[in-house]
Amino acid sequence: MNTVTNYLKSVYSPKFFHLFQKGRYDKNRFISDLIAGVIVGIIALPLAIAFGIASGVSPQQGLITAIVAGFIISFLGGTRFLIGGPTGAFIVIVAGIIAQYGFQGLLIATMMAGVILIVMGLCKMGVVFKFIPYPIIVGFTSGIAVTIFSTQIKDFFGFSGDVPSGFINQWAWYFSNLGNINWAEAAMSIGCLLLIIVWGRFFKKIPGSLIALIFGTAASVVLSLTGVCELATIGTKFPELANGLPMPSPVAPQFDLETIKGLVSPAFTIAILCAIESLLAAMVADGVTGKQHDSNTELIGEGIANIITPMFGGIPATGAIARTMANINNGGKTSVAGIIHAVVLLLIYLFLMPYAVYIPLSCLAAILVMVAYNMSEWRTFKYLLKGDRNSIAVLLITFFLTVIIDLTVAIEVGVVLAIVLFVRRVMETSEIKVLDASNIAATEDDDIAAIDDIEMLDVPAGVEVYEVNGPFFFGMAAKMEEFNLRSDANNKVRIIRMRKVPFMDTTGVHNLTNLIDRTSARGMQVILSGVQPAVLKELKTFGVDKMIGEEHIFPHIIPALAKAREIVEA
DSSP states (O other), rough: OOOOOHHHHHHHGGGGGGTTTGGOHHHHHHHHHHHHHHEEEEEEEHHHHHHHHHHTTHHHHHHHHHHHHHHHHHHHHOSSOOOOEEEGGGGHHHHHHHHHHHHHHHHHHHHHHHHHHHHHHHTGGGGGGSSSSSSHHHHHHHHHHHHHHHHHHHHHHHHOOOOOSSSHHHHHHHHHHHHHHGHHHHHHHHHHHHHHHHHHHOOOSSHHHHHHHHHHHHHHHHHHHHHSOOOBBBBHHOGGGOOOOOOOOOOOOOOOHHHHHHHHHHHHHHHHHHHHHHHHHHHHHHHHHOOOHHHHHHHHHHHHHHHHHGGOOOOOOOOHHHHHHHHHTHHHHHTHHHHHHHHHHHHHHHTTTGGGGBBHHHHHHHHHHHHHHHHHHHHHHHHHSSHHHHHHHHHHHHIIIIIIIOHHHHHHHHHHHHHHHHHHHHHHHHEEEOTTTTOOSSOSSSSSSSSOOTOOOOOOEEOOOOOOOOBBBGGGGGGGGGTTTTTTTTEEEEEEEEEEEEOOOOHHHHHHHHHHHHHHHTTTTTEEOOOOOOHHHHHHHHHHHHHHOGGEESSHHHHHHHHHHHHHHO
């Protein structure tokens, strides 16, 4: 029991619970967190509404997600600065799940993703996401940005009718309906977009998206009251909100085995996307503040948030880079700022959201077009196109799969590409060399001072020596033929020097045992030299020491050559 408790403490230690130890948290920090939390809460308001509607759910569900998940991620997460909530990255996947499985399916998939995130954290997989190649992350992000932009064209230009799914079909539909542009809606969208851009150049504290939301709503009301025109609003899209927003209440998703099976892949996609975005935001925050986050604790906190939030009707949530940076830039010091941001949104939900029905959809479309532009990372995308062919291929494959096919497919292929690239990099550090007297250094390591480092060893006739440099794992399978590169049928001994093998997996052991069998069939004896303790333990586990005899395993090359000479001269 103590072992389990100690392990849990090693992987899960929320930053919030360290704040009040030894008087670390004081009045000045609270004031800084209060100011930052209020500002970030105001910044999150239009984004939560816009992300909710764009994802295919109602505006209150976007806000509920920002409130519930924002609170839990700050309270139970592993960073001081991360602000959680709905993000643009989930728009595509959420809309796809709802279209195929309905809202109940989304709730189940989100809760499944939460379980996956918790398992990742408990298995200490937080560090793994640091090894995902940058071109894959940029490909995801840029592809999602293009998809978001594509989905907002309908409301941006006021098209009427149902837009088909799929990037190519959508744009074919848009071009075929160019004559049906609603110029009043388009003028509102363009005006709000320009306001966001211009406002952001002169005012940094108050977000342009909030100003555009207020301006657009006021203009929409005035135009309606004066009889000039009627713009599509949240109220026209969600007429059930005319009597005000309902209070969030717990819901119980109906679990069905067949539905769960079908949602495994989408849930995996949500979990991976959540982990990538939140840990990327945490790393960016660390780089700016000089602090350090706990990636495993953050994954567990994100997992808990994504299990509880759907119970209140929320959608997937993760850490948001833009809101996290706004928190830091406005003086946020601890995770208390994130909790205050959630409280601010709750107060807005309770007292101001009845007025949300007047917000024009064209204004929200302008906000999301700006979000898509900021997400696109087009400068980084352009910069990465100067890289090597493999990196360019990975970037473009991930990007086009995200845009043309499906984000779920892109995530799965991206993860596979990341693994393949990692294995390839490791393979490039591993090699098998054929050695002779001209290139075998006398010493096995730097601790043997009795023998001159540059002395060359005498390899007896009938003995061949190979050196393995790097991990001896499944990626080495293609290089095993190196053992037969300069093999002579008259040789009696094959020495395999393993001083530079840090670890060996089961596939490596399997390949080695096959090599030993083939070598023995030729009447040759295998001798292992310089086997490190961890590798030797692995070999003994699978009985390799019994196959060749423990007397044929040596810690250094010198006694190995002496034994080889005895065998040859016998």
